[in-house]
Amino acid sequence: MKIESLVKNIDQRVILNDINLTLNPGEITGLIGRNGSGKTTFFRSIAGHYELDHGKIFIDQEDIQSNKILKQKIFYIDEQYNFLSNYTLNKLLVFYQNAYAGFNKEKYLSLTKKNNLNPSFKYRSMSKGMQGLYKMILAICSNAEYLFLDEPLDGLDLIVKKNVLGILLDDVSENHRSIIISSHNLNELESIIDRALILKKNQIQFDYHLEVLRENARKIQMVFKTKKVPQLIKENSRLLHFQGRVVTAIFEHYTDELKKAIQAEQPILFEELPLTLEDVFEVNLAHDESNDCLQGESV
Structure with missing residues (x-):
């Protein structure tokens, strides 16, 4: 994925300005910034929840604004504005199967069963930890090439957190995806990411590959x-x-x-x-x- 000159304004205020970035397959990237720096706006802009004020996003050299099918290659659930709450897991399965042509139903059923997620559960009736685990299962089973995860470990207890990370890292080892994670827990983030992007003053001002950073x-x-x-x-x-x-x-x-x-x-x-x-x-x-x-x- 290549992002060129992305600009996003909200209420006449610049949130993101001139974002230029290439996301590589098989790489786990951490998106880091202070509260209000624009991390969620970044995710919403890439996922198409916000229209861009300027700039383009390309997947395999194609503009995703021109070829809407390419959006199936992106997975993102907005933590604040999502439709999950009122539906059972059975109905959510049907929705995501329709939304993602490559959705892996067999893997979904295996992971939900293994983690005791009853298909008749309503999403809103589950604990925050179980919701976080379920969203990670949806992300993995979507078979999207680009997974955008906004604070996926926030509020999870230690056992659920290890389970969520286990599912994510197992998937990374099996598939060549690009995963972008934001988190305030930098110690947890450091243990899983290959690259860190620091969002500051509306721009990505620092781009560290951790292996190179540790070496130099x-x-x-x-x-x-x-x-x-x-x-x-x-x-x-x-x-x-x-x-x-x-x-x-x-x-x-x-x-x-x-x-x-x-x-x-x-x-x-x-x-x-x-x-x-x-x-x-x-x-x-x-x-x-x-x-x-x-x-x-x-x-």
Whole structure:
């Protein structure tokens, strides 16, 4: 899927602006942003729930606005505006079979039976955990190539959560799909995604492939002899924490040469710490003025 120059305004306010992105088959991508950053609007725009103000979306080089059949390749259930509540699972099965030509009924029946989801249940009568599990089953059995999952683990207890993730990861290992997940639980997200997109100021401003990030970036904690932070650190890092004389920073392009140059400044403390997705989120979103702060520090 290729997204070109996507723009979406709501109530004369820009929510998404100039989004350009390629989603690759077989990749699990995390969509990360602060509350109100436009994650749900992004999903609704791609799924066709919102009309685009500008831009195009292509699947296999075809514009999905011109070829509506291509929308069968996209699965998304809107958490706020969906029609599921008043229907039994039996009726929902019929609907999704009609909506998705490749719907895998055999797998659906197997998974619902295995998870004790009675076909006569009404969706609204199920617990939030069971609803989350059921939506994941629908997503997998739709056989859509692009699954958009908006906070799919939110509010699920540990057992249900493991079950939901198990179903998702089993499917990824069997099929070549692109899965895009938003979640506020970055520790959970980090354990399953290959790629992280950071949505900030109406745009995707950072696009990290986690394998590359882990290979090239480092989180370093340092204390220097004087109260002045060396210029080398200011120029090559992003400040994560600054407390007293202790500087914790992320170096996105860390090399042996840079390490030697930092050690030449004779820090009292120089310690490499584990780098997490939470750190990446914080340095990019929670500390918008962190570099300005570090540039001005003489401590």
